[in-house]
Amino acid sequence: MQRLLLVEDEKNFAMVLRDYLGMNGFNVSLCENGEQGIQTFREGRFDLCILDVMMPKKDGFSLSREIKALRPDTPIVFLTARSQREDVVKGYLLGADDYIIKPFDSEVLLLKIRAILARQQKAVSFDQFMHEIGSYHFNARLRTLVRAGAPTLKLSPKEAELLQLLCEHRNDVLPRTKALKQIWKDDNYFTGRSMDVYIVKLRKYLSGDPGVNIHNLHGNGYCLRVRDQKTD
Secondary structure: OOEEEEEOOOHHHHHHHHHHHHHOOOEEEEEOOHHHHHHHHHHOOOOEEEEOOOOOOOOHHHHHHHHHHHOOOOOEEEEEOOOOHHHHHHHHHOOOOEEEEOOOOHHHHHHHHHHHHHHHHHHOOHHHHEEEEOOEEEEOOOOEEEEOOOOOEEOOHHHHHHHHHHHHOOOOOEEHHHHHHHHHOOOOHHHHHHHHHHHHHHHHHOOOOOOEEEEEEOOOEEEEEEOOHHHO
């Protein structure tokens, strides 16, 4: 089931829309402000985000910038009463896939969402398994880690899954609980210790590049930090 993030501060409208999308086959996470929205986005994996613009704590435009910074390929639909031309243009310049002005036809919204997701799915290719990590090239599907002048490393399935997750959260926090539940299917002391061992192994594999580090963020998780050599 495809997952949608809906960030909307009008509670009654938001719940009606959430239920409508749910009845049409989507798993919808509802947040009532931008700060809650970015926190939920960081903790989950969403196929598309639907954002209001005028919200307390963090507006939709600011939220979209943060979402795109974390996962640039995430489709975004603005659903807002702000109809000024400059607002519409700004929305698209921020990378929106659509800008829908309230009031709207819910069936048209549904068709637009499905069309965007269909295009997105077609665009997903082998590239999602290919990662450049500093001077390393990681192929998550083949489970290979390559660096010029060094032998090719063949990773174990769990090593490859963990490195893939770290790459997906590059320069951001990979929550410890998320990794444990997704890879080990459980979050307890023993699986936690097992993951720590795998983190140590990955650090060793990537130790040839001083610009690449896996940091332990106590109480939160791990962060794969890759220094951008272009800015050095």
